[in-house]
Amino acid sequence: MHTPASQMAAALADQAEAVCRRYLSNGRKEGRYWLVGDVHNAAGRSLYVRLVASPDGRGLAGKWTDAQNGDHGDLLDIIAASCGHRALRDTLDEARRFLSLPQPPPSVTPPPRRSKAPTGTPEAARRLFAASQPIAGTIAAVHLASRGITDLTGCDALRFHPRCWYRPSVDDDPDVRKAWPAMIAAVTDLDGTVTGVHRTWLTRDGAAKAPIAYPRRAMGHLLGNGVRFGASGPVMLAAEGIETLLSLRQVMPTLPAIAGLSAAHLAAILFPAGLRRLYVARDDDPAGATAFTTLVQRALPVGIEVMPLDPRLDDFNGDLVSFGRRRIVESVSAQLWPEDAAQFLEADNGPGRSPRIGRQRQSP
Secondary structure, eight states: OOOHHHHHHHHHHTTHHHHHHHHOTTOEEETTEEEESOTTOOSSSSEEEEOSOOTTSSSOTTOEEETTTOOEEOHHHHHHHHHTOSSHHHHHHHHHHHTTOOOOOOOSSOOOOOOSOOTTSHHHHHHHHHHSEESTTSHHHHHHHHTTOOOOTTOTTEEEEEEEEOOOOTTSOTTOOSEEEEEEEEEEOTTOOEEEEEEEEBOTTSSSBOSSSOSEEEEEOOTTOBEEESOOOSEEEEESOHHHHHHHHTTOTTSOEEEOSSHHHHHTOOOOTTOOEEEEEOOSSHHHHHHHHHHHHHHGGGTOEEEEEOOSSSSHHHHHHHHOHHHHHHHHHTTSOHHHHHHHOOOTTOTTOOOSOOOOOOOO
8 A cells, every 4th residue: 555655755766866965965975875974964974875776676766774773764754854853744745845746735634643752753762761760770780780880870861661662674583573671871962851862672681782683773863962971061071882981980980971872973962061171982993083083173163172082992891891990990090181080080999089190291
């Protein structure tokens, strides 16, 4: 059965490149694809839209996939995300305007009351977070403990849902389960308003991530926002991943921090008023290096000092699991300014006592 939405998606697919140029203007065409950062038009290359059908007919024009989180869909999803729509009707109206099609006559009967928030919107994210429970004593806490993360003080942004729905992708087994336990992380803006959530699906015992193609996904409005730990301050910590930040918070629990959830989103975080120094826990990969460079370029004109924190392995959670808390303290203390180490770093001899090692300031 061809629904109005499927018919509209097919019409948009015939003009896939034009749709991308309008609603994903920060991307670029490469061969048969349009590459961009995400559905919200962030700069990057993790989301790709097929502009023409593949010769074997298996890949349809207008279909997109985000390699960062596994999300996928059609061009109606792109328009909905770009315009911030909460109702399919608004997206269809916008698509008709783009295609220069006549608008349908007004309905004589009022539409039924919507009882469910549209998937992927900030409203749906807020409902999921509200339906979740505090993380303490849950499978999510067990999972974090298996990664060396046991101190969850000040982690109100993290919650747990025992049966979080999972939308299978084309890379999943056909009989994959549709619901798994999940750690839910609130994505908030500078005012503390929940604009999205990040989900990490877990096995029933919390021993590992769920055996699905994409055990981590985010939804809602992410650009500029992130998962926050503690109130903003003049000195803050930023990182790409939640577990990276939580690993560092095992030794710096009072340092305000924000997780961007991907390298592209880390590079785009909004700076709170009063921020003067930002430490960035870099992942040891090209995307992490690019995100750090972008942050430096954005921060310098507004008087913010951006300082790198480099792990010994791929990321700080790998360091925590492999080397333990004491080695994290030693590594981080050598990379902090002495005053920040004294204020935030908890050495083995107790909170508030900084190690004797410290970053040496260079003469101007």
